[in-house]
Amino acid sequence: MSRTRAGQVTGDGSRLLIVNADDYGLTVKVSRAILKAHRSGIVTSTSVLTLSPAFDTCAAWLRDVPKLGTGAHLAAVGEDPPLLSAMEIPTLVDRRGRLAASWRQFLPRAAAGRVDPDDLRREFGAQMERIQAAGLTIDHLDTHQNLHLWPMVRDVVMDLGERHDVKVIRITRSAAPTPVGVTVRRLARRLERRCRTRGWRYARASTGLDEAGKLDLPSMIKALHRLSATRALSAELATHPGEPDDPARARYPWGYQWDAEFAALMSGTVGHAVKEYGFTLGTFGDLVA
Numbered sequence: 462m463s464r465t466r467a468g469q470v471t472g473d474g475s476r477l478l479i480v481n482a483d484d485y486g487l488t489v490k491v492s493r494a495i496l497k498a499h500r501s502g503i504v505t506s507t508s509v510l511t512l513s514p515a516f517d518t519c520a521a522w523l524r525d526v527p528k529l530g531t532g533a534h535l536a537a538v539g540e541d542p543p544l545l546s547a548m549e550i551p552t553l554v555d556r557r558g559r560l561a562a563s564w565r566q567f568l569p570r571a572a573a574g575r576v577d578p579d580d581l582r583r584e585f586g587a588q589m590e591r592i593q594a595a596g597l598t599i600d601h602l603d604t605h606q607n608l609h610l611w612p613m614v615r616d617v618v619m620d621l622g623e624r625h626d627v628k629v630i631r632i633t634r635s636a637a638p639t640p641v642g643v644t645v646r647r648l649a650r651r652l653e654r655r656c657r658t659r660g661w662r663y664a665r666a667s668t669g670l671d672e673a674g675k676l677d678l679p680s681m682i683k684a685l686h687r688l689s690a691t692r693a694l695s696a697e698l699a700t701h702p703g704e705p706d707d708p709a710r711a712r713y714p715w716g717y718q719w720d721a722e723f724a725a726l727m728s729g730t731v732g733h734a735v736k737e738y739g740f741t742l743g744t745f746g747d748l749v750a
Contacts, residue, residue: 506530530744674717
């Protein structure tokens with residue numbers, strides 16, 4: 462292997478591209494699409510969501526695809542209930558034992574000091590242990606709706622990662638000229654500094670909030686172009702593929718174009734673009750500190 466000046470490694474010295482598919486376990490058809498896009502497309506990595514109805518059905522399938530990197534998609538918000546009871550994590554749930562619907566409800570409570578880091582540590586720890594109990598090896602950490610950009614959540618995730626010997630994390634970035642985009646960029650820079658201090662690995666460029674759920678074929682080509690233009694030596698393309706005609710997705714009102722992203726990831730046009738832009742496909746495990 463050859464080492465670049467920035468400390469990133471690929472097999473032949475070219476730039477590393479991690480194509481990560483989020484939400485493995487969300488539904489059976491989402492999980493199948495991720496596996497198909499790995500076997501016949503460009504997906505190299507996935508993030509496993511344990512708080513989903515299809516996790517028990519689909520988790521074992523990952524043991525048959527050892528070259529697909531597997532991360533933990535830790536969730537403290539969303540439509541599905543937590544693993545732990547309301548008595549165990551009282552500051553994460555409402556009176557019905559439900560998590561906050563989204564980051565828009567969670568972050569103001571966290572900023573006001575109404576979320577106990579220990580509750581978050583217990584729930585995230587249980588989610589990591591559930592993935593490991595399924596016989597899977599975790600090679601990176603990220604969070605549902607990118608909550609780990611927030612300093613308190615970040616520190617909990619990094620503490621757990623070090624306890625489980627997983628010191629690789631997604632850093633979500635944004636180019637949007639909006640208040641959310643500006644905040645994401647500021648928090649991403651802070652996370653980068655914390656990673657360098659603690660010796661964690663991360664991709665030096667990434668798709669983020671701007672493209673989430675909207676990567677049809679033209680958009681995916683544009684995203685690859687933007688990642689290439691950063692001249693970063695490692696990059697992550699975050700995706701959300703799913704098979705067509707999936708009624709189980711109706712309970713997740715995110716407006717994602719799962720079918721279009723699946724088609725793009727399977728497209729020879731995108732595979733050719735990856736090579737044209739000088740990327741070598743790999744996983745988070747191919748990063749070095």
